[in-house]
Amino acid sequence: MNRTNRLGSRSGIALLITLLTLVLIVALVFEIFKVGMRSAQSSAFARDSIRAGLLAEAGTQAAIIALREDSKDNAFDTLDEIWSRTAPPIDLGPGLVVVTIVDEERKINLNDLIGPNGNAPADQKLGVFRRLLENLSLDPTIADSVIDWMDNDDSTRSGGAESNYYQTLKYPYKAKNDLFDTLDELRLVRGITPDIFRKLEPYVTVSAPGARININTAPKEVLMALSAGQDAVNGGIIDAGMADRIIAYRRESPFRKGDESGIKTDMEKASPALGTLFRNTRIVDLLDVKSSTFHVRSEGDVNGIRRTLEAIGTRSGNEIQWRSRRFE
Numbered sequence: 001m002n003r004t005n006r007l008g009s010r011s012g013i014a015l016l017i018t019l020l021t022l023v024l025i026v027a028l029v030f031e032i033f034k035v036g037m038r039s040a041q042s043s044a045f046a047r048d049s050i051r052a053g054l055l056a057e058a059g060t061q062a063a064i065i066a067l068r069e070d071s072k073d074n075a076f077d078t079l080d081e082i083w084s085r086t087a088p089p090i091d092l093g094p095g096l097v098v099v100t101i102v103d104e105e106r107k108i109n110l111n112d113l114i115g116p117n118g119n120a121p122a123d124q125k126l127g128v129f130r131r132l133l134e135n136l137s138l139d140p141t142i143a144d145s146v147i148d149w150m151d152n153d154d155s156t157r158s159g160g161a162e163s164n165y166y167q168t169l170k171y172p173y174k175a176k177n178d179l180f181d182t183l184d185e186l187r188l189v190r191g192i193t194p195d196i197f198r199k200l201e202p203y204v205t206v207s208a209p210g211a212r213i214n215i216n217t218a219p220k221e222v223l224m225a226l227s228a229g230q231d232a233v234n235g236g237i238i239d240a241g242m243a244d245r246i247i248a249y250r251r252e253s254p255f256r257k258g259d260e261s262g263i264k265t266d267m268e269k270a271s272p273a274l275g276t277l278f279r280n281t282r283i284v285d286l287l288d289v290k291s292s293t294f295h296v297r298s299e300g301d302v303n304g305i306r307r308t309l310e311a312i313g314t315r316s317g318n319e320i321q322w323r324s325r326r327f328e
Helices: 003-032 033-040 044-071 122-137 144-148 185-189 194-203 220-225 240-252 260-270 272-278
Strands: 096-103 293-302 306-318 321-326
Touching: 044 096, 044 293, 044 306, 044 321, 096 240, 122 144, 122 220, 144 185, 185 194, 240 260, 240 272, 260 272
Parallel strands: none
Antiparallel strands: 096 293, 293 306, 306 321
16 A cells, blocks of 8 residues: 555544544533533633633644554654644534644754854854745844854854843843743844744744754745755755755655655755755755654634634654643
8 A cells, every 4th residue: 555545544544533532522521511611601701711722622632643643654744644734623513623733843943053062053053044034034143143042151143132232121131041942932032023023933943952854844945944054165055946846846755764865865856956965065964854843723612712722742652742831
């Protein structure tokens, strides 16, 4: 059975399991809270808010099932898996639930921009981030402010900012001088306006250092940044056309092996120019073919009252461990 058929079979089974689990979870929690709901009948908003929250919680459980099912065939991860496909709202009678799962390995990890000594930047990855900023028509000196926020010294980089700048603000604070714990911290960095944060948010993450970018799921903007900061001047670049060829290639034949020889073979098949880039640089050090950290957004809607649960979890084997959870 080829990959497509296996994916279709697994996806169908996983989707059925997910839907059944959602129904069972919702039925269970509604029964548990039935008595409490009776006392809240005088407040329709409170009642529906609780129900919407329960639906959102059930959605995260469905996400766990989808990610566990996928882990059984997890040599590589693509945009054609049950967890990565756009799913329509699920109507459960009392309300709707919408679940979206995004792997964090499709993004550039800001915590990898600083070296292990906590001081000197990681030049190759810093170059990638600068290229991303340029591709998004943003000021590349923002990268200096990001490095200054994380490094353990008080020396200000050209275009950067340390505590002596932040202490002059209306509401003063100090540079963190440590890695990011949440992406929202990026809003504190000099040069990051609300508009810039919105532009960057789809393409950056703050995972543990060392995670590589999944070439099977990375968006075009990230792919175009990967050839920056390399060790060979004549290595070539990933321009818009080459990024499109990578996306077209992986749609038909995903990159399947994360080792150096496997990625080299797929790159040469995708584009001779990409093969040249691989041979002349260390771009392979940035790449992988599967993902382990996922952002789950689950929204419950009951009579127009919405509750959203945002969660980030790490998959290890068949286990999903939540790193953070936030209700809105």
